[in-house]
Amino acid sequence: MLLRNSPAKGLQKESPFKSQGIITDSAKERCIFTDPQIDRIQCCFPANTVFKPHDPSALSDHTSDSWVAFPVTPFAIGYMYPFPAFTQSFFSLTGISYIQAMPMIWRVLYTLERIIEQEGIDLGMAELGELYDLTTFGSHCYLFKRRPGEEHPIFKATKNDTNWKRRFFFVRRDTIPDGKDLPKMWATHGRIEDPGKDHPISVSHLRLTPAAKERLSAFKKLDPEIRTFKITTQDSQEVSSASVTMSSAGKSTKSASKFSITDLTNVRSSKKKTPAASPTASVPKAPLRGKGGKKRKTSEAEDLQGLPLIRQQFLEYFNEKFAEIETYVGHVEDQDSKIADLQQVAALKDLKIADLQKELQATKNDAAKMLINFDYEKHEITQDAKVSAAIAMYKIQLQMAMEAQDPAFDKSTWDVEGWKARLAELEDDEEAEEILTLEAGGSSKDQGGEASGAGGDDAAKD
Secondary structure, three states: OOOEOOOOOOHHHOOOOOOOOOOOOHHHHHOOOHHHHHHHHHHHHHOOEEOOHHHOOOEEOOEEOEEEEEEHHHHOOEEEEOHHHHHHHHHHHHOOHHHHHHHHHHHHHHHHHHHHHHHHOOOOOOHHHHEEEEEEEEEOOOEEEEEEOOOOOEOOOOOOOOOOHHHHEEEEEEOHHHHHHHOOOOOOOOOOOOOOEEEOOOOOOOOOHHHHHHHHHHHHHOOOOEEEOOOOOOOOOOOOOOOOOOOOOOOOOOOOOOOOOOHHHOOOOOOOOOOOOOOOOOOOOOOOEEEOOEEEEOOHHHHOOOHHHHHHHHHHHHHHHHHHHHHHHHOOOOHHHHHHHHHHHHHHHHHHHHHHHHHHHHHHHHHHHHHHHHHHHHHHHHHHHHHHHHHHHHHHHHHHHHHHHHOOOHHHHHOHHHHHHHHHOOOOOHHHHHHHHHHHHHHHHHHHHOOOOOOHHHHHOO
């Protein structure tokens, strides 16, 4: 029996949904699964299950302590809740929420459940980890990726499912088995800014025993028809109470047999063989008449026999290719995002280099100013020293001139060589020569050539 809480009373008591901010384009992923559609899958849940009324603004990443989100996909292909042991083991092992699993995961798990039941191969998580890698796609959704160099373990499981992200609903946790133990937050094994990276199923603690290897080998030897995803429903998008369902015990019914895409050219009428159909659209032939002018009796069912199967096979082939294109486009978008990030890093690097160059130029300018100031100060100090030395020399000259005029002074006591050495310390030979010349000229009036360039230690002391 389908129960619904009263929006007027029940919703006021419930805490509001909280978005985790994982969905990047919320406008394109809002819920479109309405109440009448929920009524059609009520048989897939236990009695007295409470469903939350449809909210067109709801997002699948909304979390709540009272409500849990379910995707429509598993119930559209034949699952019932609680899910079988193998399926539930996968979600318990990976920690992802039901709503994070893309349709491809549900198809693979559904087919493996059928193989476990009908073929008697007791597959487990260790074997699943050897068959597939778990990969993130988009806003922390997950899908299976086949191992490099190997074929898909399950065939026909990668076809596209239109609007699967928008087809979900909420169930109250305390009205379903183990509802309170279901995850309240989405699993985020990778970073949001790094979509598309592989995250293998964590089976490091599981050992692939010899018995498990035998089961894996037996699985790979199965006929491709058995390893092909199959379903018999009235509508691939919406399941009704008449749809084939899989119970919590893992039961399922055999689906209608299918033929491969290579058999499209071998469709024949049930009574008379006709040439293989051309890939191009054929023009209907005029009705044939016998000798008596009677119209040949050919039922419409005979003429159209096989067309639903052709259409179904074509849609499967188209959906599979479209899914591959969608995956490729997703990878391209990821690459574009990475390129944009690298370009941003390069731009920041250029700005940093420009700032460092400005700082370097400013440092060079400061160093040049410091050198100029140093040279100026050095020049000032040198000039002051020279002026002081020149003054001292003039004092010595003045004293020597006074001594030269004194007839009683002993001029042999003059230290001429010492005076020349002091003049050399000025490092200005021309100035020294000029001083010596002037001194020699001034003293020759009284003492002759003897007084030229003479100077004593006593004079230097004064």
